[in-house]
Amino acid sequence: MGNDRVSKGRVTIREVAERAGVSTATASRALSGNHPVPPATRARVLRAARDLDYVANAHARALVGGGRKMAAVVVRQVTSPFYAQVAEGVEAEAADRGWLCVVGATGGDAQREMEFVQLMREEGARLVILVGGVVEDDAYRERVAHYAHALDSSGARLVLCGRPAPDPEIPALVVEFDNEAGARAITAHLLSAGHRGIVFLGGLPGNTALDARVTGYRAALAEHGLPPEAAHVVDCGLGRAAGHRAMTELLKSTGEFTAVFAGDDMVAAGALRAIADSGLRVPGDISVVGYNDIPLAEDFNPPLTTVRTPAEELGRAAVRIALRDPEHAAGAHHLLGTHIVVRDSVGAPPPGRAL
């Protein structure tokens, strides 16, 4: 009775069964609750497991069960607020169902992305979520087609968050924000404040998320009766540094504009800094809007008017939709809504510069 746990190594179900005076089959049934067991027996087994500090071996379980409750989320980098929020959503939704969540950071490297997907196949993940816009070139299309088929043959599901499925035929689920609608709405917001010269700062041709925002931006201009040449897109890419550099450049130019639509909030942060450096004021001289509404956007100077993309909800939705009805999910395309958050970075155009 006193020799609990004297042997080295983990306690196995055999020891639990032995102590409870049942077979391993019965112990397994009592512990996993997979099959009914009389209350008295069940209690004995549970008691024994607790006494021995039994910990089930997830590998053995997964080995026989063929797969495991594990979701993987792959992002460019965990420290980006947007990706972090998506990852948190995935983690939360996974945790709610008792699933494990692993994260992979690629740093934007396709090679690491492939390695990670491969690793997830080995690990038997049942859900792989690839997050973040990309440039959709041939290499990308081929890569995703490969993932989709490889994971499909492993019985896993593939979700693309904010990136396109190259072919409607491949078994992947797409969940993303309606970037076009969001961009259209916030451009309309600037237009209704009186702005006519609006620069889109942060284009990245080939990146479908940004392309969609540009499309929405152009659509809003057109809807307000402006000619196509009123659109002015600066393809500086994303990031605070890029925004700062491009804005500094723009301020030196002779272009007529009174408002800036930054491709995302980080670009907006860089732009705001560049504007402040140049001695101009926001929104007195220039109005600025961003995209994504990162947590610190309300602490920008001034607090940033932006488009709220509920990133955590995106992560949650990805898991929820993928797991809801597997059959119907593959190949589907879900668009999540966004809305404008009005703060202090938009005002009327300065009288002297209004077009």
Next chain:
Amino acid sequence: MGNDRVSKGRVTIREVAERAGVSTATASRALSGNHPVPPATRARVLRAARDLDYVANAHARALVGGGRKMAAVVVRQVTSPFYAQVAEGVEAEAADRGWLCVVGATGGDAQREMEFVQLMREEGARLVILVGGVVEDDAYRERVAHYAHALDSSGARLVLCGRPAPDPEIPALVVEFDNEAGARAITAHLLSAGHRGIVFLGGLPGNTALDARVTGYRAALAEHGLPPEAAHVVDCGLGRAAGHRAMTELLKSTGEFTAVFAGDDMVAAGALRAIADSGLRVPGDISVVGYNDIPLAEDFNPPLTTVRTPAEELGRAAVRIALRDPEHAAGAHHLLGTHIVVRDSVGAPPPGRAL
């Protein structure tokens, strides 16, 4: 020859072996590289594996190998920039060695923390890293002692990042920043700028990280010959909202102060906003410093002088130290250095209010 992959389910090593005309043992040796195999044979096996799109079953491998290359990092929330950076460091260091990294978010709930640690035991993680300051009460001490022994008996290592080991005897490794030194340094920075009335905003009694900062703050004051009553600590806790609230309150008070030492950058963000709301200027009227140097600190208005705690390096160090020499690691206590980042939020005290 043409009937590749006709059967359902995963391709096993048996099929690879069969196709290559060798036994599973040889196939395993060729694939894992664990044991030398003649180049010709090896090539045949690899070829067969590639043809069949063979994916090793990580569970079976872990089952026989006893454990697996997996690290777990547990944080309060992934979206906090500091935690995100630590998690990224852990992920990067793990990925460098071909390890898998899973993250758990507790939301500050001890119950979820316990469940997650239990899950990691089942999953056979070899390294569990608990990140983030906590209030060190009896419940915490008991909890950590339980983790340490439970993980130890599973052959896993426990690392505490920025939180204390309740007892030097328990088999846990502590890796954290030298908060006391960092706080002492930045307080000295304020003192040498001429400030004498310095408020510490964001105390959280029982939280060892913040307590250490308060200790460093008091030490610096004492070193400059100020009496103990010169210290003024506001225990408002962390977060932007708390900082905003406490700073607003403080500005209404009659207290004499010319500088604020915020417990972390988020508190500083809130404080800056409160000061701006009240019409005062930083650093003209009040100087402000923060702690942690989150990525956006340089975009605060004004850019924030703060203490840089290389969070990603903390994550990397945790993995590296824990894996370096296991025997020596347990029970050890590592302090990582920090340094001040000078930006624009500190100036001389205003002439009228200098003490």
Next chain:
DNA sequence: AGCGTCAACGTAAAGGTTTTCAGAGCCGGA
């Protein structure tokens, strides 16, 4: 030639759990 050594590789066990199959005991109905 005889023998020892060693490389190459196959056989089989081990790792821990779940699940299928079947047996045992029991109850109720015919």
Next chain:
DNA sequence: TCCGGCTCTGAAAACCTTTACGTTGACGCT
């Protein structure tokens, strides 16, 4: 009394890989 059906339980197979052990044959040395 007999039997169908039910509940409870145990033996054993299955999941897939690694590895300890053993066998075979080649090669070199005496």
